[in-house]
Amino acid sequence: MKESPGLHLKTYIFIFFIALFAPLGNVLLGKGMKTIGSARDWEPRELFHILMGILTSGYIWLGIACLLAFFIAYMLVLTWADYSYVQPASSFSYLVVAVLGLLLLGEKVNVLRWAGIAVICVGVFIVGHTHPRTTEKN
Amino acid sequence: MLEFIFLFFIVAAGTGGELCVSRAMKTLGEVHDFRPSALLQFVCRAARVGWMWIGIAFMTLAFFSLLAMLSMENVSFVVPITALSYAAGAIGATLFLREKISRQRWLGVLVVCIGVTLVWLSRR
Numbered sequence: 445m446k447e448s449p450g451l452h453l454k455t456y457i458f459i460f461f462i463a464l465f466a467p468l469g470n471v472l473l474g475k476g477m478k479t480i481g482s483a484r485d486w487e488p489r490e491l492f493h494i495l496m497g498i499l500t501s502g503y504i505w506l507g508i509a510c511l512l513a514f515f516i517a518y519m520l521v522l523t524w525a526d527y528s529y530v531q532p533a534s535s536f537s538y539l540v541v542a543v544l545g546l547l548l549l550g551e552k553v554n555v556l557r558w559a560g561i562a563v564i565c566v567g568v569f570i571v572g573h574t575h576p577r578t579t580e581k582n
Numbered sequence: 583m584l585e586f587i588f589l590f591f592i593v594a595a596g597t598g599g600e601l602c603v604s605r606a607m608k609t610l611g612e613v614h615d616f617r618p619s620a621l622l623q624f625v626c627r628a629a630r631v632g633w634m635w636i637g638i639a640f641m642t643l644a645f646f647s648l649l650a651m652l653s654m655e656n657v658s659f660v661v662p663i664t665a666l667s668y669a670a671g672a673i674g675a676t677l678f679l680r681e682k683i684s685r686q687r688w689l690g691v692l693v694v695c696i697g698v699t700l701v702w703l704s705r706r
Contacts, residue, residue: 467661473649474657482653498649523616538662545658553658560700561658564665567697570690571668 451524458521459533462514466534467541469510471548476503478549528572535568585654589663591647597670599640601678606633608679655705662701668694 480497483490498504521530538561545551610628613621628634651660669691675681 470652470661471657474652474660477649477653480653482650494653504649538665541661542658545656549657551656551658554704557658557662557701557704560697560702560704561662563697563700564662564694565697567690567693567695568665568668570693571672571687572690573686 455521455525455529458517458525459530461517462521462530463533463536463540465510465514465517466537467544469507469514470541471544472503472507472510474545475549476501476507479503532569532572535565535572538564538568585651588647588651588654589666592644592651592664593666593670595640595647596644596664597667597674599637599644600667600671601674602633602637602640605679606631606637609633659701659705663698665694666698 480494483494542553542561546553609631672683672691676683
């Protein structure tokens with residue numbers, strides 16, 4: 445593949461979008477669900493009420509839009525960049541989701557949770573640095 | 583207890599869905615033509631593969647389980663523990679797609695599991 449001058453910049457911009465949109469989408473879904481509330485009795489009527497709340501919640505739709513934007517950015521970047529290069533970038537999204545949860549939703553994140561998230565990021569990074577294709581090509 | 587059930591659905595149904603879609607995509611072959619008309623044709627072909635629909639059904643279940651979990655717990659707790667999908671994915675890919683998982687990848691999966699355990703313990 446020929447490397448165009450702006451390829452690196454384009455890749456970094458897309459990876460930035462990937463690492464931002466997925467956590468932002470999840471944070472918006474979280475905000476939406478906290479507003480709607482959780483089921484208590486799990487009765488059909490209550491579940492229907494919650495489902496209606498989900499379908500009419502602006503936060504939920506905005507969250508879905510962010511996740512779709514993430515998905516499109518992810519698919520697009522994979523058309524020119526290697527999976528093993530892009531995938532580790534998604535490990536940062538676990539860190540970003542905690543930062544956004546803290547800043548936007550005022551969630552309390554304790555030291556143990558930060559440590560756990562850091563370990564997960566390292567783990568995902570290791571997984572991403574392995575060869576993406578393990579089966580023989582047909 | 584409910585958290586365990588939803589976590590199971592998020593991880594198992596989410597990963598199961600991805601594996602089904604992955605299996606469907608492998609029967610369709612690699613995409614070379616990215617023109618809109620060719621992509622539309624590809625989507626139409628994909629819609630005729632049974633595994634694709636099973637995958638979508640699983641993914642829908644996983645999505646609503648995620649919403650249920652988010653209604654009960656903080657997002658900084660829920661999203662990191664769903665990283666358990668890496669373990670489910672590695673196991674599923676070995677059993678279901680006959681992929682060979684390298685030692686390094688298993689090491690990564692083990693590290694992810696340790697991280698998930700720490701996040702789970704951070705709850706209380």
